[in-house]
Amino acid sequence: MTTGFAPAAQPSPTRSAIAAQVRDVVKTYGRGDTAVRALDGVNLEIAAERFTAVMGPSGSGKSTLMHALAGLDTINAGQVLLGDTDLSGLGERKRTLLRRDRIGFVFQSFNLVPTLTAAENIVLPLPLAGRPPDRAWIDDLVATLGLGDRLRHRPAELSGGQQQRVAVARALAARPQIVFADEPTGNLDSRAGEALLSFLRHAAHELGQTIVMVTHDPNAAAFADRVVFLADGRVVGDLAEPTAAAILSRMASIDAPATRKTR
Ligand SMILES: Nc1ncnc2c1ncn2[C@@H]1O[C@H](COP(=O)(O)OP(=O)(O)OP(=O)(O)O)[C@@H](O)[C@H]1O
Numbered sequence: 001m002t003t004g005f006a007p008a009a010q011p012s013p014t015r016s017a018i019a020a021q022v023r024d025v026v027k028t029y030g031r032g033d034t035a036v037r038a039l040d041g042v043n044l045e046i047a048a049e050r051f052t053a054v055m056g057p058s059g060s061g062k063s064t065l066m067h068a069l070a071g072l073d074t075i076n077a078g079q080v081l082l083g084d085t086d087l088s089g090l091g092e093r094k095r096t097l098l099r100r101d102r103i104g105f106v107f108q109s110f111n112l113v114p115t116l117t118a119a120e121n122i123v124l125p126l127p128l129a130g131r132p133p134d135r136a137w138i139d140d141l142v143a144t145l146g147l148g149d150r151l152r153h154r155p156a157e158l159s160g161g162q163q164q165r166v167a168v169a170r171a172l173a174a175r176p177q178i179v180f181a182d183e184p185t186g187n188l189d190s191r192a193g194e195a196l197l198s199f200l201r202h203a204a205h206e207l208g209q210t211i212v213m214v215t216h217d218p219n220a221a222a223f224a225d226r227v228v229f230l231a232d233g234r235v236v237g238d239l240a241e242p243t244a245a246a247i248l249s250r251m252a253s254i255d256a257p258a259t260r261k262t263r
C-alpha cells in the first residue's frame with residue numbers, strides 16, 4: 001500500500017477520511033395514508049476536507065438529508081454520525097451544542113434575523129461558538145461574497161441574492177468543521193455564483209473545510225469534488241471529479257422513465 005514517498009506530516013488516510021455519514025437512514029413525514037418516506041434507507045459517507053454536491057429532483061429528499069446530517073431533525077431509523085459522534089443517540093440539548101460548535105448551515109430559505117443588519121447577522125454565531133472572531137477571515141468572506149457595501153442593511157433591504165450571500169457568510173463565519181449549504185447559489189447571478197463556488201472549493205482544498213452543498217445546477221455541482229445523486233429518498237448515483245457534461249448525462253439517465261421506480 002505504501003510507496004515510501006509519502007511525507008511524514010501527511011494525515012493518515014483513515015484519519016482524514018470521513019467527516020459525516022448516514023447509515024440506513026429512514027425519515028418519514030406524516031402518518032398513515034399521507035405519510036411521505038422522504039429518506040428511504042440512505043447510506044452515504046462525506047469525505048473530510050472535500051467539497052461534496054448533492055443533486056436530485058425536487059422532493060427527492062436533499063433538504064431532509066442535509067437536516068438529518070446536521071442534526072437539525074430527528075430520523076425514524078438508522079444512524080447519523082458526525083465524526084465519531086452518533087447524533088441519533090444524542091438528546092436535543094447535546095445536538096444543539098454540537099451544531100453550535102461544529103456545524104454551519106445555509107438554509108434554502110436563508111433564515112436571517114430580520115431585525116439585525118447584514119453585519120450583525122454574519123457575526124451572530126460567533127459569541128455562541130465561544131470563539132473570538134477571526135477578523136481577517138470575516139473580511140475575506142465579506143469581500144469574496146461582495147457584501148462590503150451592504151453590511152449596514154437589514155434583510156428586508158437586501159435582494160434575494162444578497163440575503164443568500166449573508167446566509168453563506170454567517171454559516172462560514174465561525175469556521176465550523178462542516179458546512180451544509182442548501183442551494184446556496186439558487187438566487188445568485190452567474191458571476192456571484194461562481195465567486196461563491198470558487199470560494200467553497202478553495203475553503204475545502206486549501207483551508208481544510210468540509211462542505212456539502214445541494215444544488216440543481218450542473219455547472220455549480222461541477223465545482224465539487226464529488227456529486228451524489230438522490231431520487232425518491234435514495235442514493236442513485238455517485239460521480240467523482242465531475243464535469244458539467246458528465247453530471248448532465250448522469251441526470252438524464254436517472255430521469256429516464258425506464259430506471260424510475262413506481263411508487
Ligand atoms: N415538514 C414536512 N412535512 C411533510 N412532508 C415533508 C416535510 N418536509 C419535506 N417533506 C416531503 O419530503 C419529501 C422530500 O422533501 P425535501 O424537502 O427533502 O426535498 P428536496 O429534494 O430538498 O426538494 P427541493 O429540490 O424542492 O428543495 C417531499 O416529498 C416533501 O414534500
Ligand SMILES: [Mg+2]
Binds near residue numbers: 062064108182
Ligand atoms: Mg430542498
